[in-house]
Amino acid sequence: MSIQDMDLTRLVREVCEKLQSQLPADEEDKAKDKGIFKDPDEAVEAAWKAQKELFEMTLSDRKRITDTIKSHLLLYVEELSRMVVEETGMGRVADKIVKNRLAIEKTPSTEDLRAGVFTGDDGLTLLELSPFGVIGAITPSTNPTETVICNTIGMVAAGNSVVFSPHPGAYKATNRAVELINEAIRMAGGPKNLVVTIDEPTMAKSEQIMKHKKISILCATGGPGLVKAVLSSGKKAIGAGAGNPPVVVDQTANIEKAAKDIVDGSSFDNNLPCIAEKEGIIVDAVFDYLVFNMKKHGAYEIKDRNTINKLTNLLVPEKWKPNKDFIGKDAKVILKAIGIEVDDSIRLIIMEVEKDHPFVVEELMMPVLPLVRVKDAWEAIDLAVQVEHGFRHTAICHSKDIDVLTEMGHRIQTTIFVKNGPSYAGIGVGGEGYTTFTIAGPTGEGLTSASTFTRKRRCALIGGFNIR
Ligand code: NAD
Structure with a gap:
């Protein structure tokens, strides 16, 4: 090989290396355009600048931005739902579409x-x-x-x-949602890197x-850690933590309806x-009559x-x-692992157990609903309070007895208490009221919404504008 050939080889290698070293940088820049940052400090700085711009915009600008996010994301609901199930291996696409x-x-x-x-x-x-300024929001793998949308x-x-x-187990789908949100903000003329x-x-x-130090407030949606x-x-x-929602059924309830509501609520998105x-x-x-009716609506009983x-x-x-391999898996998959074959109509596994069963x-966050037999509604309420563990999250009761409903609501003190409906009615599916996916029981904000993320300020004008 001549000297010129060696120089040429070195030159080609150097150019290739340079190009290669630039490639990831380009990719990274492209990602940043979508609101996706590798470096948390850079992400916070970018969001901090964006908030300053938003602060100078009007309330109708904010409304236009959020309306555009809503209309744009509606076009991608199916894509996002599929991505989440593929990435996490948990839940059901059809239910994620609803959520x-x-x-x-x-x-x-x-x-x-x-x-x-x-x-x-x-x-x-x-x-x-x-x-507040810039919010640091930590999100779960289950929703x-x-x-992110909410x-x-x-x-x-x-x-x-x-x-x-x-x-970390759901970041590709989460970040795709953020990318789409950024597209919408751009369309609405909002600040770059607002999200x-x-x-x-x-x-x-x-x-x-x-x-x-530029994060003013944290909003955490996830488990106790x-x-x-x-x-x-x-x-x-703002801390939105774990729950262990009990559902109580007494002898005054509409049992046929309660059975369907419980199967629907408990099996929704495989109990995630x-x-x-x-x-x-x-x-x-x-x-026994409740179990008989639950089996008509997709429950499989193990006796x-x-x-x-x-x-x-x-x-x-x-x-x-709980065994992570089975969190959010279909009832059919769980049953197969213990040698029981069922068809797709089975959405939930039920069994009678003692009150201290794991x-x-x-x-669990699996489509498995243990059932405990108690003598009356008062014993049921005692146990419900005990197994809810003071999480102050969610509880459900099927009863027509006003005293039972009142006593349970009073004693359990959960953020959401659903009476005579499936659990999800408490977040606005077939129940009145707005929705949220960040239910802050431990810190008391409850069902979070825009006003939760504000500082309450007082502006007093003395001796005027009182026109009575
Ligand atoms: P998880 O607690 O494993 O993770 C949630 C997020 O917190 C993730 O982003 C994770 O990386 C991060 N994280 C976890 N521990 C951390 C720590 N010590 N320091 C910093 N970051 C940490 O939750 P998950 O399994 O994805 O979600 C399921 C749990 O969340 C269940 O317990 C469920 O009840 C709860 N949850 C509660 C609400 C609510 O609104 N209250 C909503 C959804 C889920």
């Missing part, structure tokens, strides 16, 4: 921001709702895109920008966001929603003790730790 649609259609925007007023001899005082609408309507920290997210998320990146982490961050935090019925507490007088033990060992192999005590 994503719900987040888009029933999350309130600026109409949720209601100012207050005091007038009197001393003048007029306004109560105004102002944004990843729904949470948080975005509320947080942006309130005048904030958002940095999402997606669950950003983290690529290749890790726990360390999530902590970096939590600690960043996450809620504890944000509450220890030293920042104001934090609000879904996770254990049934049934009065003895109607227990044999040995089979129940086999299922218990499979789903909770270590005491109090299926009752633990939040």
